[in-house]
Amino acid sequence: MKILITGGAGFIGSSLALFLKGRHPTFEITCMDNLHRRGSELNLDRLHEAGIHFYGGDIRFPDQFPDEAFELILECSAEPSVLAGHNSSLDYLFQTNLVGTYNCLERARTWKSKLIFLSTSRVYPIAALESHPWVEDVTRFRWKDSGTPGMSSLGVSESVSMDGVRSLYGFTKFASEGLIEEYRAAFGLGAVVNRCGVIAGPWQMGKIDQGFVAFWVFHHLFGKPLRYIGYGGTGKQVRDVLDINDLATLIDEQITHFEAWSGWTGNVSGGLNNSVSLLELTEICRNLFGKELPIERAAETRPNDVRIYIGDSTRLFQRTGWRPKKTVAETAAEIARWAEECRTMLEPLLDPAN
């Protein structure tokens, strides 16, 4: 199996490359990346040591793809922040997340390869999430059950109404999903689309707008200031979390039983049982590091933020015996162990001057 992983030096791309190479030593894996994300360059040595090829290329440009054909493209490249286009270049966002998807699809069409696409829960409209009734518990906000189709206390399912805005980032991913659907219909492309909630684990270069579990752990480890931003500064906003190893196990199943999975578009999420609020994550970090960090409160909510995101993966569970295994606390502990080992490498990443 010859696999091209676009965004292959990033958190998910490099982790999947290493997991797949470990499980299937005969797989020939090439990781393509333009190293746009700060910290992705730190993955290159371990990819090399595992016998994974690195190819410096930018998916915005068709002539920067490798010439040789691959049997599978695992599309993990993106400008992945929900604030993209607000705090960074709009042009980069669209060229990478939308034109880049088109360029991958064109390669898949000419190479006759399969495609696995990492989509996001951010395809769901913000208003649908924000207008759903919720209650405030001691440590978190919680969705109530109500009659809204596709929404319940268990989370958002694929049947929620897709009308409304979803952030520029969410739009690029939703439009990419639509493009993939067209390629499936027009050219018989075999494609799997995973709508991921938050994915977390070691080697995630967590920053304020993406990778919040690693970001929270780093700040506790290095004793750097943190803030509860938005929703009155309560720290009660909630996300579900899926460990990178659990995601890799599922993607391995999708690769090895591709025909059964081809055509799938749906939620891949940690779910209610594996969800956490910032306040609860602070408690996890306090237990891990045995110290308490003063955390400021910034009441104002940032653009595109959502009070709660929990993905309902019922449809996924109907098609596979795969289930998330690692708890948020276990994932945070693994991130903490890794960050402690790689302290000198990671600390400069937290310095905004770099």
Ligand SMILES: NC(=O)c1ccc[n+]([C@@H]2O[C@H](COP(=O)([O-])OP(=O)(O)OC[C@H]3O[C@@H](n4cnc5c(N)ncnc54)[C@H](O)[C@@H]3O)[C@@H](O)[C@H]2O)c1
């Ligand atoms: N991490 C999460 O919680 C999460 C959740 C849902 C969906 N996703 C999706 O998963 C994918 C991977 O996310 P991640 O967390 O690994 O992000 P990441 O930023 O760690 O990795 C993305 C990689 O893509 C590379 N890249 C960016 N622009 C590129 C370009 N034009 N050409 C080539 N490479 C480029 C970056 O350098 C980086 O190495 C993304 O598509 C993201 O939207 C991630």
